[in-house]
Amino acid sequence: MRGLALALSWLTVLPVRAVPLGSALDPRTAAAAIRWAPVVGGLIGGGTGAVVLGLTAAGVPPLVGGLLAAGAAALATRGMHLDGLADTADGLGCYGPPERALTVMREGGAGPFAVVTLLVVVGTQAAALAALATAPVATLLAAAGLSGAVGRAGFAWCARRGVPAARPGGLGSTVAGSQPVWVAVAWWAVLACAAAFAVPGRWLGPLAVGLAAVLVVGLSWHTRRRFGGMTGDVLGAASELGGTAALVVLATG
Template sequence: MTAWRGLALALSWLTVLPVRAGTGSAPAAGVAAAAIRWAPVVGALVGAVSGALAWGLVAAGVPTLVAGLLGVAAGVLATRGMHVDGLADTADGLGCYGPPERALAVMRDGGAGPFAVVTLLVALGAQAAALAAVAPLGPAVATAAGALAAATGRAGFAWCARRGVPAARPGGLGASVAGSQPWWVAAAWWVLLAAAAALLVPARWPGVLGVAAAAVLVVGLSAHTRRRFGGMTGDVLGAASELGVTAVLVVLSAAL
């Protein structure tokens, strides 16, 4: 029962779908932990839609880069922009001077500083250009690439929320899931996704390399943000997701 409630919560948290999780304002710790484990499945659904949309637009005669941008935009809208917001806030927090308290205050501010703007331009621009390169390869490839990238990005949640990493501040999504995951959950997801990529993505190795690159980036991000912020936050989860998505799409676009 907890697992299915976790899936409902993951859909409610991570998409705009009107799913009723039935957990109230403060979900039980077990349900919140289960939602993190379901996140890659939810991500795969969002990514598949983005990839299919990009292919459909290219097939309809839309310029490839425009199709890539619109495919990425669809994914942002489907997630209420929460992951890109987390990436922006994390970039500003890492870019400021001062102790962890200062960085966390910058992240709470809500505005977009220069680090956030540049990071979003590079990450979303790279995603759009990469999706534009993959979309003309056909509906199966575009859909699989989008699903793989988004699922891999959300698999990073489990690593950032692994046991031994505290919440950097009380309250919010980060505090509700910090330390909730055994370390092997993220590793298992990365291995599973790499295996799926070897079967579903043409030429096999590009997908595997994309998943591996994403895993390396997320491990590095988690280590750095733990030192810099004193733990993890919900914004770090968003940053991990977008880094993973970008890594997979860029590697696929370069190798396919």
């Protein structure tokens, strides 16, 4: 269970201590945390849906409630995934060799590509959550939870064996190449099956999972080609891209 504890520590603001003070991080525990990430994502997604539900029940307009819920999700994750998305967007948007892109990402400032990407992604999440606010409670919570789990399932694909770290140090180098290919595929298959029963319209849930998987596979291919490998920022980008895509599909039902 240390892998789950580490996933909670890494991916949420919960005060979970997975590694004793002064101890080095065990690579096997880090790899296990990546495999547990969809479970943590499902909890965060379900909590996001609950925020939308509570706000709209209190009379808050659905779009405002969706935006506030998206903000709450960012707070629950320390904004880590959005930060990774922003840095990845700036890295992909700059010219020059991989070293130049990695330097832009490491500088941490938000360039125009990052700003536009964040506006589009967070705005899309808010609008999708607003659309789901009128759905039955079970549907809203299932869709939000599924999108959170699907987003984090992409971690395993980005950190699959054969994909090196783009640079030394950081989360990327800790988990790069740590996951067998079947881990991500298994998570996507399990989530697609669960979605077929949890979301009205048996085709809609699997479609959401399938679209998220395709986008993450494309992102991983492109970032490996552009950066020379994967980074922790790519994990954040995969989470936001896959989760947002799933949420949009589920909101259209």
